[in-house]
Amino acid sequence: MAEEKGTEMTERSRAGVYGAPGPDVADGYDRESVHVEMGDGCRIAVDILHPTSGGERLGGARPTVLHATPYRRSFTITGRGKMVARYAEACRELGLGPGDLVTQYEARPVARDLIHQGYNFVSMDLRGTGASFGAEYQDNWLAGHDIAEIVEWVTAQAWAGPKVGMVGISYEGMVQLAAACFAPPGLVCIAPQYPGHYSCLMDGGVALTSFVRTWETMHRGQSANEPAMPVDGPDGERLRDEAEAERSPGRYDWIGHFLDADPAAVTEMTTWDPYMAVRERSDVGLGEVQADVFSTHQLLNESGVAIYLSTGWWDLTFPGRIIDLYNRLTGPKKLLLGPWNHGQGGDPELLRWFDHWLRDEPNGVMGEPPVLFAATEPSGTVTWKSAPAFPLPEAPHRAFHLADDGVLAPTPTSDTSHVTYAVDPGVSLGPLTRHSFYVDDLYINTIDLDARAERCLSFTTAALETDIEITGWPALELELSTTSDCGAVLVTLEHLTAQGDSAQLTEGFLNLAHRQLGHDPTGHSGPITHSSLKHDLLPVTPGQAMAVNIELYPVSAILRAGDRLRITIAGADADNMTVPDTGADASLAVTLGGEHASRLMLPIVNPHMAPTTTVMPGAFVGEHAKFAYRRPQDPPRT
Numbered sequence: 082m083a084e085e086k087g088t089e090m091t092e093r094s095r096a097g098v099y100g101a102p103g104p105d106v107a108d109g110y111d112r113e114s115v116h117v118e119m120g121d122g123c124r125i126a127v128d129i130l131h132p133t134s135g136g137e138r139l140g141g142a143r144p145t146v147l148h149a150t151p152y153r154r155s156f157t158i159t160g161r162g163k164m165v166a167r168y169a170e171a172c173r174e175l176g177l178g179p180g181d182l183v184t185q186y187e188a189r190p191v192a193r194d195l196i197h198q199g200y201n202f203v204s205m206d207l208r209g210t211g212a213s214f215g216a217e218y219q220d221n222w223l224a225g226h227d228i229a230e231i232v233e234w235v236t237a238q239a240w241a242g243p244k245v246g247m248v249g250i251s252y253e254g255m256v257q258l259a260a261a262c263f264a265p266p267g268l269v270c271i272a273p274q275y276p277g278h279y280s281c282l283m284d285g286g287v288a289l290t291s292f293v294r295t296w297e298t299m300h301r302g303q304s305a306n307e308p309a310m311p312v313d314g315p316d317g318e319r320l321r322d323e324a325e326a327e328r329s330p331g332r333y334d335w336i337g338h339f340l341d342a343d344p345a346a347v348t349e350m351t352t353w354d355p356y357m358a359v360r361e362r363s364d365v366g367l368g369e370v371q372a373d374v375f376s377t378h379q380l381l382n383e384s385g386v387a388i389y390l391s392t393g394w395w396d397l398t399f400p401g402r403i404i405d406l407y408n409r410l411t412g413p414k415k416l417l418l419g420p421w422n423h424g425q426g427g428d429p430e431l432l433r434w435f436d437h438w439l440r441d442e443p444n445g446v447m448g449e450p451p452v453l454f455a456a457t458e459p460s461g462t463v464t465w466k467s468a469p470a471f472p473l474p475e476a477p478h479r480a481f482h483l484a485d486d487g488v489l490a491p492t493p494t495s496d497t498s499h500v501t502y503a504v505d506p507g508v509s510l511g512p513l514t515r516h517s518f519y520v521d522d523l524y525i526n527t528i529d530l531d532a533r534a535e536r537c538l539s540f541t542t543a544a545l546e547t548d549i550e551i552t553g554w555p556a557l558e559l560e561l562s563t564t565s566d567c568g569a570v571l572v573t574l575e576h577l578t579a580q581g582d583s584a585q586l587t588e589g590f591l592n593l594a595h596r597q598l599g600h601d602p603t604g605h606s607g608p609i610t611h612s613s614l615k616h617d618l619l620p621v622t623p624g625q626a627m628a629v630n631i632e633l634y635p636v637s638a639i640l641r642a643g644d645r646l647r648i649t650i651a652g653a654d655a656d657n658m659t660v661p662d663t664g665a666d667a668s669l670a671v672t673l674g675g676e677h678a679s680r681l682m683l684p685i686v687n688p689h690m691a692p693t694t695t696v697m698p699g700a701f702v703g704e705h706a707k708f709a710y711r712r713p714q715d716p717p718r719t
Contacts, residue, residue: 094433094444094445094446095445095449095697095699095700096430096449096453096465096467096697096700097429097430097453097465097697097699097700097701097702097705098429098699098700098701098702099429099430099432099433099436099444101194101198101432101436102436102442102444103198105197105198106132106134106139106197106198106199107132107133107134107139107196107197107198107199108133108134108135108197109132109133109134109136109196110130110131110132110133110184110186110196110202111130111131111133111138112128112129112130112131112155112182112184113128113129113131113313114126114127114128114129114155114310114311114312114313114317115127115129115312115313116212116213116312116320117205117230117231117234119208119227119230120230123208123213123214123215123227124213124214124320124324125205125206125207125208125213125214125227125231126154126205126206126211126212126213126309126311126312126321126324127154127203127204127205127206127231127312128154128155128184128185128203128204128205128310129201129202129203129240130184130185130186130192130196130201130202130203130204131201131240132196132197132199132200132201139199142239142240142241142242143199143200143201143240143241143242144200144201144241144242144244144245144246144435144439144440145200145201145202145203145235145236145241145242145244145245145246145439146192146195146200146201146202146203146245146246146247146248146435146439147203147204147205147228147231147232147235147245147246147247147248148185148192148202148203148204148205148247148248148249148253149204149205149207149224149227149228149231149247149249149253149256149257149260150204150205150206150207150210150211150249150252150253151206151207151209151210151211151218151252151253151300152165152210152252152253152299152300152303153206153210153211153303153307153308153309153310154184154185154204154205154206154211154212154309154310155182155183155184155185155204155309155310156182156183156303156307156308156309156310157180157181157182157183157307157310158172158177158178158179158180158181158183158307159179159306159307160178160179161306161307162302162303162305162306162307163298163299163302163306163520164307165299165424165519165520166518166519166520166521166522166523167424167425167519167523168183168188168189169719170523171187171188171189171190172187172188173719175187182310184204185202185204186202190428191248191428191431191432192204192248194428194432195432195435198432198436200435200439201240201241203231203235205227205228205231206309207224207227207256208223208224208227209327209328209329209332210304210309211308211309211324212309212310212311212312212317212320212321212324213324214323214324214327215324215327216327216328216329216332217328217329217332221255221256221259221372221374222259222362222365222367222370222374223364223365224256224259224260225256225258225259225260225261225262225263225365225374226263226365226366228247228256228257228259228260228263228265229260229263229264229265229268230265232245232260232265232266232267232268233265233266233267235267236266236267242439243267244267244269244438244439245267245268245269245439246268246269246270246271246272246434246435246438246439247260247261247268247270247271247272247273248271248272248274248431248435249272249273249274250274250275250423250424251274251275251276251277251423251424252277253274254273254274254275254276254277255273255276255277255278255374257271257272257273257276258271258273258276258374258375258381258388258406259374261380261381261384261386261388262367262374262377262380262381262384263365263366263384264380264383264384264385264386268384268386269386269387269438269439270386270387270388270389270413270434270435270438270439271386271387271388271389272388272389272391272431272434272435273388273389273390273391274391274392274424274427274431275391275392275393275396275397275399275403275423275424276390276392276399276403277399278373278375278398278399278402278403279353279356279372279373280398280399280402281397281398281399281516282339283350283351283353284351284398284590285569285589285590285591285592285595285611285613285631286347286348286351286352286569286591286592286594286595286611286613287347287351287569287571287590287591287592287658287659287660288339288342288347288350288351288658288659288660289398289516289657289658290339290340290657290658290659291512291514291516291517291656291657291658292397292516292517292657293336293339293340294340294517295516295517295519295520295521297333297336297340298520299520301333304325308321308325309321342659344659344660344661344662345567345661345662347592347659347660347661348567348592348594348595348618348661349615349618351592351595351613352595352613352614352615352618353613353614354614354615355372356371356372356373357371357372357373357376357614358371358372359371360372367380375402375405375406375603376603378406378409378410378603381410381412382409382410382411382412384412385412386412387412387413387414387434387438388410388412388413388414388415389414389415389416389417389430389431389434390403390406390407390414390415390416390417391417391419391427391430391431392404392417392418392419392421393418393419393420393421393422393423393425393426393709394418394419394420394421394455394457394587394634394635394636394637394709395421395422395423395515395525395587395634395709395710396421396422396423396424396515397423397515397516398516398634399423400418400634400635401554401605401606401607401632401634401635403416404416404418404471404472404606404635405601405603405604405605405606405607407452407471408470408471408604408606409603409604413447414451415430415434415446415447415451415452415453416451416452416453416471417430417453417454418452418453418454418455418471418635418637419454419455419701419707420455420457420461420463420707420708420709421707421708421709422515422518422519422524422525422709422710423515423519424519425523425707425709426701426705426707427701428705429701429705430446430453433445433446434446449467450467450468450469450695451469451470452467452468452469452470452471453465453466453467453697453700454466454467454468454471454552454637455637455701456550456552456637456638456639457636457637457638457639457708458638458639458641459576459578459582459584459710460712461706461708461710461712463701463706463708464639464696465696465697465698465700465701466694466695466696466697467694467695467697468693468694468695469693470693471606472552472553472554472606472607472635472684473552473553473684473686473693473694474690474693475686475687475690475691475692475693475694476550476551476552476553476684476685476686476687477684477685477687478553478556478608478682478683478684478685479682479683479684479685480493480680480681480682481542481646481648481680481681481682481683482494482673482674482678482679482680482681483500483540483559483648483671483673483678483679483680483681484540484673484674485498485500485673485674487539487540487541488540488541488542488543489540489541489542489646489647489648489681490542491542493674493678493680494673494674494675494678495674495675496674496675497672497673497674497675497676497677497678498672498673498674498675499670499671499672499673500538500670500671500673501668501669501670501671502537502538502650502652502668502669502670502671503666503667503668504568504651504652504653504663504667504668504669505536505537505651505652505653506652506653506655506663507536507653507655508533508536508537508651508652508653508654508655509528509533509653509654509655509656509657510528510533510573510585510588510654510656510657511526511527511528511656512526512656513525513526514526514654514656514657515588515709516657517656517657521718522711522718523711523715524708524709524710524711524712524715525709525710525711526710526711527583527584527585527710527711529583530573530575530583530584530585530649531583533649533651534575534647534649536651537649537650537651538649538650538651538669538671539647539648539649539650540647540648540681541577541645541646541647541648542645542646542647543645544579544642544643544644544645545640545641545642545643545644545645545646546642547642548639548640548641548642549639549640549685549686550637550638550639550640550685550686551586551636551637551638551640551683551684551685551686552636552637552638552684552686553607553635553637553684554606554607554608554609554632554633554634554635554684555574555586555587555589555632555633555636555681555682555683555684556589556607556608556609556630556631556632556633556681556682557572557589557630557631557633557648557650557679557680557681557682558628558629558630558679558680558681558682559628559629559630559631559671559672559679560626560627560628560629560671560672560677560678560679561626561627561629561669561670561671561672561679562623562624562625562626562627562669562670563593563621563623563624563663563667563668563669563670564623564624564666564667564668565621565623565663565664565667566620566621566622566623567593567594567621567661567662567663568592568593568621568652568660568661568663568667568669569590569591569592569593569652569653569658569660569661570590570591570593570629570631570650570651570652570669571588571589571590571650571651571652571653571654571658571660572588572589572590572631572633572648572649572650572651573585573586573587573588573648573649573651574586574587574588574633574636574646574647574648574681575646575647575648575649576638576640576644576646577644577645577646577647578641578643578644579641579642579643579644583647584710585710586636586638587633587634587635587636588633588634589631589632589633589634590631590654590658591611591629591631592660592661593619593621593627593629593661594618594619594620594621594661595611595612595613595617595618595619596611596619596627596628596629596630597611597612597617597618597619598610598611598612598630599611599612599613599614599617607632607635608632608682609630609631609632610632626672626677628677646683648681650669650671652667652669
């Protein structure tokens with residue numbers, strides 16, 4: 082009998098697939114909205130979505146999932162605002178329009194699923210946003226302290242049980258990590274989906290202006306056109322207006338300074354000194370901590386909070402940082418690496434996660450290998466695999482050498498030569514890249530990569546003789562010189578199919594002044610680390626050869642026999658990044674062959690090494706089978 086139950090559990094609860102242990106007990110919710118006063122007197126707006134059946138609240142103390150957001154816990158559609166594409170799609174599917182209320186139940190299917198299974202879903206506006214009071218919200222440690230107070234408030238309510246979990250995407254994921262560092266009683270598990278990291282603003286010494294521009298449009302538009310709902314009661318609207326009046330009038334000034342920055346200033350503007358600095362935070366009960374929550378893993382490990390990290394291979398700049406954070410954790414943990422862009426998929430795993438930790442449901446989620454990843458193909462075909470760790474030991478780096486005539490060769494040449502590229506400042510990956518798509522589309526939109534390659538410097542392999550799998554961090558090791566005293570290199574790795582299609586696999590970029598290699602004291606699992614601190618900036622001398630090593634964002638991709646790989650090198654991405662101004666007629670000279678030969682290093686799974694992975698058939702099927710890039714079969718943009 083036990084064997085039959087185990088078989089049933091496997092069929093309904095496996096990676097990316099979950100059938101709840103019982104039927105839905107609720108068919109809706111009853112919204113209650115209140116202010117909760119923090120220890121310093123600041124009032125935080127909180128929605129409690131109580132599960133209901135037939136319009137009546139379900140009785141008893143129930144497990145609670147908490148969500149903390151700077152993007153409104155709830156609002157009314159006015160028709161003037163522009164929602165993030167995935168939330169707009171969720172509302173369209175429910176037939177919502179102007180005048181309708183949007184809570185987390187309407188905006189995100191995972192909240193709806195949890196409520197239907199009898200969970201309370203609590204959503205709070207972070208301090209300084211929505212209907213909460215406060216001047217600013219960008220202090221992650223203060224946000225974490227507020228959330229910890231809300232957790233304790235929740236567990237003291239008659240409708241709540243003693244266990245609380247957390248869910249949320251992007252910034253909402255990052256503040257979950259901050260909250261867990263305070264180890265509030267009752268916080269048992271968190272599920273940071275695509276948790277935010279400061280590298281989305283600047284990475285490799287370049288300013289990611291398209292992300293910032295898109296984010297500003299979204300955030301300003303929310304409060305101006307579709308503001309957060311007031312709390313309940315006759316004074317709700319007045320209190321919301323008073324909360325808004327507390328906002329710092331200069332809270333968006335940094336965006337203007339960032340977007341309007343002189344390219345000559347970008348090298349110092351994009352250093353990481355402010356994020357790596359250690360500051361004393363006794364005001365929230367901590368000692369000395371960095372502003373970067375990802376680097377404060379000791380507090381997470383001491384908390385005992387179980388952590389399920391989710392990301393996608395094309396999740397802004399985040400996947401590598403999230404992998405590194407996972408590897409620093411020593412408590413109960415899981416890692417999901419999907420075929421997704423920012424915020425796109427992974428919900429079935431969260432339902433399993435919360436049922437296990439908040440309801441003690443023996444659904445096997447912690448009995449599987451802790452890492453689940455998607456090996457992808459340009460068509461959107463995915464092979465799901467599990468692994469005990471990441472990166473994979475069976476995927477060592479294999480060298481491909483940049484050679485004359487645009488060849489990417491498996492062996493180097495002994496003779497040294499150089500190829501020159503006249504930098505084209507107008508080259509772009511388009512307006513809807515991994516950094517900027519998320520308001521206007523559900524998908525990253527690929528431009529004509531072949532036409533772009535004609536304006537860049539590119540190297541292509543011969544047709545592959547066998548199938549290969551690339552899983553991990555690619556890296557490009559260049560020796561180059563420039564005619565300018567500054568510059569940047571932007572690299573894309575592209576999959577050229579035997580059928581003649583081109584797909585972008587991943588990318589990387591580096592300001593030449595940021596080329597100093599460094600050591601990450603918190604640990605980095607990829608092949609290259611740059612300091613990006615002011616004291617490590619290096620001069621760029623015209624005509625002088627430099628070693629320029631660029632790590633590309635991690636990816637897992639399957640290429641078939643007959644396919645080819647192309648590496649494309651540019652000096653700009655006009656629609657997406659601010660790079661140093663090289664002036665007119667700047668060029669790069671890349672060394673080919675010889676002692677300092679430039680080469681591409683690819684983490685290719687070696688079929689002759691013992692595999693650590695297991696194929697997981699049937700994961701994330703049906704409505705959950707999503708893919709980061711727009712394909713011909715996807716519905717048109719609305």
